[in-house]
Amino acid sequence: MKPTRAYPRLHVDTAPNNALGQAGGMLLTETVHTSGLGHHLKHGLTAWKKPFAIHDPGKILTDIAITLALGGDALSDTSTLRDEPDLYGPVASNPTITRLIRTLADDADQALAAINTARAAARARVWELSGAQAPNYDSDARIPLIVDIDATLVTAHSEKEDAKPTYKKGFGFHPLLAFIDHGRPGCGEPAAGLLRPGNAGSNTASDHIRLVKDVLAGLPGGKSRPGKKVLIRTDTAGGTHDFLSFLTRRRLSYSVGWMLPATMPALYWQLTKMKAWEPAYDTDGQPRDGADVAELTGILDLDDWPDGMRVIVRRERPHPGAQLRFDDVDGYRLTAFATNTRGMQLADLEVRHRSRARCEDRIRIAKDTGLANFPLKGLDQNRIWLAIVALAGDLQAWSGLLAFAGDEIRRWEPKRLRMHIYTVPATIAHTARRTVVHVKRTVRWAKTLVAGLNRLRDLPGPEPG
DSSP states (O other), X not given: OOOOOSSOOOOOOOOOOOEESOGGXXXXXXXXXXXXXXXXXXXXXXXXXXXXXXXXXXXXXXXXXXXXXXXXXXXXXXXXXXXXXXXXXXXXXXXXXXXXXXXXXXXXXXXXXXXXXXXXXXXXXXXXXXXXXXXXXXXXXXXXXXXXXXXXXXXXXXXXXXXXXXXXXXXXEOOEEEEEOOOTTSOOEEEEEEOOBTTOOTTOHHHHHHHHHHHHHHSTTOOSOOOTTEEEEEOGGGOOXXXXXXXXXXXXXXXXXXXXXXXXXXXXXXXXXXXXXXXXXXXXXXXXXXXXXXXXXXXXXXXXXXTXXXXXXXXXXXXXTOOOOTTOBTTBEEEXXXXXXXXXXXXXXXXXXXXGGXXXXXXXXXXXXXXXXXXXXXXXXXXXXXXHHHHHHHHHHHHHHHHOTTSGGGGOOHHHHIIIIITOOEEEEEETTEEEEEEOTTSTTHHHHHHHHHHHHHSOOOOOO
């Protein structure tokens, strides 16, 4: 039997044409403009632009950030943008990009301050344009703006400055990261990050304090004491005396993991005797089978801890097949967290704290957008790289917030965006005084992409100045 082809047999050659391979990248370029990020970076990095230079440092950084959003993981991957001049304009060569990174690294603290100032200005603009969709819209002590903090390990596959052995027997870095939670409607956005050696401690209070200061400086208004309308959420690494005292002095809300004391079995039976257990909820507000919550505050010695701190414990039967641990009590797995929030049901507070798991998604997204490795040799060069990773995360979050508010695309992670949105094919035509991009009509998400781009383009651009 003669074999048949499953796919059409096409003849292939190269020829000049007007095709665009990644028309969806316009979402990122339009976000650079509408947010004002390109404008603020251009002015903030003026000091690092050499006389008679053709390429602007701010444009170079946004080019790298767009490259990471599209799936690149090295400076040389900007060739993807260089191949599409109609879409991305002039893109610097690899040697020019490398020289800029070295120049910024030579003055890293000032350069990072300029980049973060530009990000803060752009964030304020995006949130203003987003209205009721903005994560800080009508925030107060009961519905605060939530900032998640967590650390992650990044392996170094060769010798890098300050790469050290990690507690998991690896080798590399242990950055501490903060993300602004957008809740269930959307993904989060990076707020700040500290590049630390691999042997940095998980619960180093000074690092947490420094990171929170950077976060507050980057929020709209830049207030060092924004009040209870900003909540800091961490795992047990943040449950230290010094860090909680700092948050209390700054009058911030907090919800942090708390290490159970050795006397927990006795405390557990005391809670049971007091009939203090209440049903725990799922994230949809329905009672969760086999899970309860209770407040430990009144039966704990908290004299050495900040005033107003509450400790809430959760018990739950381990899932089928899980082995009991030595610190499980009465067949229950116990976990606890500390908070200074008042006037809410225990189950609601527990659900809010448990939603911190979204931070793991944010870290995974960051690792899919340039954080999987630090490709440069010097520590300060990799600090600049971490800032560019944050820029890529900003562009992805802001484009979803501005172009796809209320749409499922806003929740998509990079892999799916690249598969269905960024790589949508199109052609480009120059007619009269207009340049028109014709998105391929047969692509499933073509109409959604065009509608999102139109929303972005209809928003007012950055104010001159």
